[in-house]
Amino acid sequence: MEPSQSSFQNVIDQIVAFATLYGFKILLAIVILIVGLWLVNQVVKMLSTVMNKRQVDRDVQPFLLSLVGAILKVLVLLSVASTLGVETTSFVAIIGAAGLAVGLALQGSLANFAGGVLILTFKPFRVGDLITAQGFTGNVEAIHIFNTILVTLDNRTIILPNGALSTSPVTNISGKGTIRVDMVFAAGNSNAVDAVKASIKRVVDACPTGLKNREHDILVTKLTELAFHFDVRVWCNSADYWDTYYFVHEGIARQFGKDGIKGPEPSVTVIGDFSSVGKLK
Known part of the structure; x- marks a missing residue:
């Protein structure tokens, strides 16, 4: 029985020595772990509240919160390991190397992620x-x-x-809610300018998507040997851009025909002596 009692006493002595040597460190590490995780949860909750107040997009919030939480938890675990006397330098180096490798492998995806965060945050x-x-x-x-x-x-x-x-x-295009539709039309210079402008104005005034509280422009912008060019600028709601564009184009094509407005007519200038044309030898 004496050998057994001696072995048992040795075990007890080792436990007491271990507890004396490491007990305080283990207790401190447990306290750091519990308090640290509690603080991480509080920081994440506070960050979530700030994001909600600043109306950060809800698609971004879960990822950012989980990312911040994971980073803080890693720091807590490193603090616990350091308290227990574990050398953390190698762990930090391994984590850094792993992060660099992942960053290089996913640099395109990370760029897209960063771009997504910027777009969802600043909302261009x-x-x-x-x-x-x-x-x-x-x-x-x-x-x-x-x-x-x-x-x-x-x-x-x-x-x-x-x-x-x-x-x-x-x-x-929709950023301001309203937009100006810029169009250019040409009419032959044999037409009277006022008649052409009056014909265009009939179409612009009849446009159902044109804003009635904005002034629309019908301006002569260019003169050539064959035609007058008119800038036609019609204001509308952003969502009605293409409806306005196509309505005015089709309307002017029809209205010019009704009002007898002629388009540019190409001319041919012939230079030469044709006095002998048609003479027979």
Whole structure:
């Protein structure tokens, strides 16, 4: 029994020595872990409240909150490991190397993600807006974190990566709510200018989508040997741009015919001596 009692006593002594040496560190690490995780949750909640008050897009919030939470939890775990006496330098180096490798592998996706965050945060355009970007014109159907869905006027779906979209020029046609439709028409210079302007004005006044509280312009912009060129500028709501454009074009084509307005007539100037034409030898 004595050997057994001696072995048992050795175990007890080792436990006491371990508890004496590491007990305080373990207790402190547990406290740091509990308090740290509680603080992380509080920070995430506070950040969520701030985002809601600043109306940050709800598509961005979950990812940003989870990203911030994950980073803070990693810092808490590193603090716990450091408290227990574990060397954290190698862990930090491994995490940094892994982050660099992932960043290099996903640099295109990360650029699109960053672009999506910028678009959803600063809102240069919104869902439903008519925009021109990357050579395409259409209505914004959806804004995702990595790409934006555009539906063109002929009902094609265009997927634009947010990375390029956030760093290139974008024309937001719907941004102000109203837009001016600029058109150019030509009439032969045999017509009276006032008659042509009156004919165009009849169409503009009859346009159902033209704004009645805005002044529309009918201006002579260019004179050539064959024609007068008129700038016609009609204000409308942004959503009615193409309806206005096509109505005015078709209306002027019909109205010119009713009013007898002639189009430019090409002329041919012949230079030479034709006095001998038709003479027989």
